[in-house]
Amino acid sequence: MRSYPISLRLGISTLVLGTLFLLLSPLNSFAIFPISTEPKEQPIAFSHKLHVGQNGIACQYCHLYARRSHSSGIPPVSTCVGCHGPHGQELVQAEHPEVDKMRDLWAKGESIPWVKLHDIPDFVRFPHKQHINADAARFIDGAGNGCDLNADPRSLSCRVMLFRNGGDQRCQSCHGSVQEMEVAHVVDQNFGGMGWCMQCHLQVEGAIERKRAMSTMAGWNNAKDNDARREAQAYLVNERNHHNPNMLDCYTCHY
């Protein structure tokens, strides 16, 4: 009988067992699936390009909870009616078939059943509020430099740059150039993946130091380095002597 080296045998059996195991583990399925970046058919052909790009409506005019809550919020139908007007009192786009769909629903007292695009798994807590209100000065020097929006708008440097610029551009750092989308879609295959989130978070001042010192063993080994300089780096005490949040701890988002 042919005998295979022990390492190969072990490796193969682990792979087989591991595959079986993963098949049975529903939680693991998310992160390893790329998210579809295809536009999805929506009940109303709402154009972000028209509303945001051409008419210059700010993101948070409609997504009104973004700076106040975990969710950014999908605009209530009354926001649409506010400009377009209901049947009988049509204002903007009095005779547009897509807008009429909305007016029909409004007349019936029904809401619009939008299809969800940006769907992060239930074990992640993403607070929009903390990101909209975040202090852009906390990025390390040079983060976001070298961005070329024309060549690679989804590169890390461009995302950080957009975030630093603030305003509606901060929304674009994750959601892409919504102002150019006829039909909204996810722009990044990795959207919501943890590595994708961490790319930016490691650009925050002190994060790399913190990461290096975070693992249990490293924490112990580095005990001797416990001087004021190191602590100031890792803890990023702000100018008012208060501690900046730790964004590398798993418990920050997963609980």
Add this chain to the structure above:
Amino acid sequence: MKKGLSRRNLFKFMAIGGTTAVAAGCEQKPEKIIPALIPPVDFEYMPNTGYQYMTTCRECDAACGMMITAREYRAQKAEGNPNHPHNQGALCARGQASLQTLYNPERHARPTSGGNNVSWEDAQSEFVNLVQQSAGQIVYLGRPAVGSEGNFIDNWLNEVGGGKRIAFNLISRASEQRACEIAFGRSDLPDYAFENAELLVNFGADFIETWGNTVQNARRFADMHAYNDGKKNRYVHVGPHQSLSGARADEWLSANPGTEAMIALAMAHAIHQRDPRHDFLSDYLSPYSPELVAGETGISAEKIQTLAEEFHQASSLAVAGGTWNSSEQATATHIAVFILNAAAGNLGKTLRFHESEQPSEDTSHSQILQLLSDLNAGKVKLLIVDDSNPLHTLPASLGFAQAMKKTKVVALAAGKNETNQQATLVLPALTAYESWGDAIPSPGIFSIQQPVMAPVNTFDARAREDVMIAAAKQINPQAFAEITNYRDYIYERWAQVHQSRYFGPFENFWIKTLENGGVFEAPRWSSAISLQNEVTGVAYQVPSLGGSGLALIPAPSVFHFDGSGANKPWLQETPHPISQIVWDSWAELHPDTAKQLGIKERSVVEIRTPQGSLNATVYLSYGIHREAVAIPIGQGHTSSGIVADGFGINVMNLLPAKTDTQTGNLAFVSTKAEVVPTAIKSYTVNLDGNPRQLGRDIAAATTVAALTSDKAGHGGGHHRPKEIVEFYPDRSETATYYKPYRWGMTVDLDRCNGCSACVVACYAENNIPVVGKERAAVGREMSWIRMERYLEGYQDETETRFAPVMCQQCSNAGCEPVCPVYATYHNPEGLNAMIYNRCVGTRYCSNNCIYKARRYNWFDYEFPAPLDQQLNSSITTRAVGVMEKCNFCVHRLTEAKYAARDLDRDVQDGEVVTACQQTCPTKAITFGNLADPNSKVSQLAKRKPDLLADPDKENRDRQYEIFPEMNYKPAVTYLRKVNHKEVAGLYGNEHGAAH
């Protein structure tokens, strides 16, 4: 550096393998997001944000203030209203579980007539017809009114042509109230100032379980009894059954059943001899000298003499109440205790009355007995029942079931129970969470009950009072003029409160009331309280118990109350603090009695009285009189829903129809029962493992003497090694850890009563599934915090100790290094983080946890609708294959850190409160930042440095940690329970069998 397959790469490969295999079949369906039609104005709503609304808990008559957290317009967590002076932010286990009254899948879903679904219009017109046909002969049978609802129903009955309202509650204080009338000429109940007493003698009141406002009682008792700066007051429990309230006693006098009054009178006699205050008592007390009663009561004369002396000298308080005082002599027992208080000069000091007299609702059971005879005589044409349940709670021998058949029954009730199942017409009512109401539990305390959410959408229910108002208007168009619904009625009633006390417009007052949860005034005490000589007219006789065998004591349960708690999964799943039994009833027997009768622990016995017989599993306990058997009230349902039906037995069916001679209140201690062993196999699930600590000192104690003297006491249990050798420096010395937070907790075991409100609060806060009896039997219960109960000593010297144990968030945790996937690790803030999405379910961590704090999801547990609406939406609900455990309410920590960040500062002490700490009536749990030396938790956890080094002096310090010899360095510090004396067998002879 490394060759071959590193661990990390192995997992990567495994992940890729998994991907290719499943990629084809796992396309998720796109989810819909439905926005609001019109947004709520002024940001009264924000997604994922909790809003607090003040209301009133209506699970029992105590009517505590409640603060409900609602997210997405759904009530998700009940907490006490911090403004309410009675419960001061705390709630009991039943109050925590009131959410399961709201979301109970067994609620009446739609109106039914004769068992068939009908529309509300048809049901309403049928109701109107029934009321019209039976005008003048209507009986409204409901729970006792604490607020305006009693008045409202009386008004309603007047409007629809007359009728009678009967307030029914199995656990009634009518005898106590009657005793107040006789002894003090008062029509209300007294206020017992536990906190002012130095000696509490309790003649059987179950003040932690059901008697009065248990949350308030527990707090006041802890304030009195807890060790404070070298001083600890005493608590003596007199009665045949210890139960939970007696478990905290420093001394337990196991009096013969029904004879508590004699001991009270004998003590009064002894005091009267020395200090004759009330002349008219001389003759009354003369037959009760301690020597004369010693034989009858089973308590020696010396004991009574010394206790009386202590009672006289100290600032003292004697209380009575509860079911095992409720014999035929219940009123006489209360009067005896009032005489004792009067003789010791406690009136106006520890036993006091409000200045204004607010008559209590008459809850005497004589009314229901009258109703029974009226029903049998055909004098009642229509019986309207709400959520009270006389059919289940009254002894079957009374024949309520047969009597009910002689009339038409309409149920205006939220939940299903035995009584309203008999109704021909069922009108689903709303719960207290969804409707208006109010409560005035004592003078000057006006508590408002407002709807905290829209009615649960799965039930087509209407507010009880609104249904009644609509019916009254159909019958009599002039009825309730200017009122369209019950809210208007409450408005009118509160306008009177406003007029008599406040200036300014009503609208401002009303908004303020809703914000505060009511109007709370400081109590004013009456100075003119004296014992009246009418008391001599009440002759006490030792109650005669019929039948033969052991005295049967139906014991009140801290969870099930009169039985209304049994259909709430959390209350069934939480182990009873004394017996640690779940989903069941049991028969509590003294081990000596069991030996005599040839009964083994956890065997099934038959309990026989002349009224019937029932089978129950035996639980042996030294906390019961040798001539008695105790069975908890509240189980044995037949049609209250799947959670209640078929679990345990209904002890009330064993009782004869005897009543208190003075009030007609049902006598609970009224019969003896034969206890006969059977050959049936028991299936009772008991989660306590070993009731003995075997010297492990999990729930440790010390004595007042050891804490105050310089003499080195003996530290109990295993010690921390004298010299601690560490391979690695402490985490606090590293750059990454514990800056600026290290979360920690202290648990003061001298304040813990074992009431288990924390356990239920944790279920509610953390989406913990209920696993049921079968799974609990194989150790798969999911509670993140458990109430450990340990026994010390034997026979009459037995001491019961409680210790709530949750994840100890160790610094040298056993769980962390064994996790192969880094799903649990030490977080920079000192938590043993548990990352569900990393967990692959090896369960190594659980095996390596010395505190057994980890729980594994063996299944995808169900939250049957609409219970799923209660799930806390700010945390993950765990799926199958994932380990979980206490995380110090990390979502509350995160929210607090976000809030502090918005203010550009760090989280301050007291800003984060965990769910268990929040609900603790005695404030035994303290939580905070150990890295801040000034925080309350740091102060409490601090040890005296000179004592820390010397294990022999260990118990001169109250602080200890569980299993110090393992050097896991937990972040939870316990404070020892403080005893007055060393308990025999505290240490050394513990390594034996349980009993």
